[in-house]
Amino acid sequence: EVQLVQSGAEVKKPGDSLKISCEASGYTFSDYCIGWVRQLPGKGLEWMGVIYFRDSDIRYSPSFRGQVTLSADKSVNTAYLQWSALKASDTAMYYCARGRGHSFGNSKWIFDHWGQGTLVTVSS
Amino acid sequence: DVQMSQSPPFLSASVGDRVTITCRASQSIATYLNWYQQKSGKAPNLLIHDASNLESGVPSRFIGSGSGTDFILTINNLQPEDVGSYHCQQSFSVPLSFGGGTRVQIK
Numbered sequence: 001e002v003q004l005v006q007s008g009a010e011v012k013k014p015g016d017s018l019k020i021s022c023e024a025s026g027y028t029f030s031d032y033c034i035g036w037v038r039q040l041p042g043k044g045l046e047w048m049g050v051i052y053f054r055d056s057d058i059r060y061s062p063s064f065r066g067q068v069t070l071s072a073d074k075s076v077n078t079a080y081l082q083w084s085a086l087k088a089s090d091t092a093m094y095y096c097a098r099g100r101g102h103s104f105g106n107s108k109w110i111f112d113h114w115g116q117g118t119l120v121t122v123s124s
Numbered sequence: 125d126v127q128m129s130q131s132p133p134f135l136s137a138s139v140g141d142r143v144t145i146t147c148r149a150s151q152s153i154a155t156y157l158n159w160y161q162q163k164s165g166k167a168p169n170l171l172i173h174d175a176s177n178l179e180s181g182v183p184s185r186f187i188g189s190g191s192g193t194d195f196i197l198t199i200n201n202l203q204p205e206d207v208g209s210y211h212c213q214q215s216f217s218v219p220l221s222f223g224g225g226t227r228v229q230i231k
Contacts, residue, residue, distance in 0.1 A: 045213070045222070047220040062125075095167055109218075109220055112170045112179065115169035117167050
């Protein structure tokens with residue numbers, strides 16, 4: 001069974017750093033990519049970026065480039081999303097999702113399995 | 125960048141009704157369009173990919189159609205468990221983008 005299990009909810013202060021995780025199981029990690037999606041409270045979905053494990057390629061949405069960093073550790077089948085200095089406006093639910101395709105060139109960007117979400121709250 | 129819009133933002137219908145949700149792209153995206161259902165407090169779930177292909181395990185009352193810039197998600201025989209939000213997403217080019225979502229409620 002394909003599963004994406006995300007780390008637990010976080011409460012942080014503005015300026016704090018944070019790294020959240022998404023552990024995959026039930027499939028061959030490197031055959032798919034992992035995308036990250038933000039959902040602000042009561043709002044729609046926003047694509048943040050995608051990471052490919054075979055060649056370590058990372059693509060960011062222009063809206064999030066420079067604001068977050070995507071990474072992965074293939075040895076533990078885990079993808080990460082991190083911030084170096086959080087802002088109150090980063091308060092949101094963050095989802096990881098498995099995307100079809102193992103490289104940018106053959107990616108179909110169809111997200112067929114999702115993590116349960118990690119709620120990040122940034123407040124002074 | 126491809127911009128996506130959805131309508132209506134909210135709809136209320138009775139059990140057994142047929143409902144339609146429209147998604148429009150700012151440029152042609154062929155059939156690179158996916159639909160997700162999101163129930164309250166849960167992660168999105170893939171319903172339809174490539175405009176009209178039903179994902180495994182999804183009830184056949186969900187039907188996707190369209191190509192180019194205009195797409196429709198039809199839910200036939202609306203059921204109480206269909207309550208939630210529905211999001212379209214273009215997979216034509218990066219940056220990927222979603223529509224604003226449509227919230228479906230039962231009357």
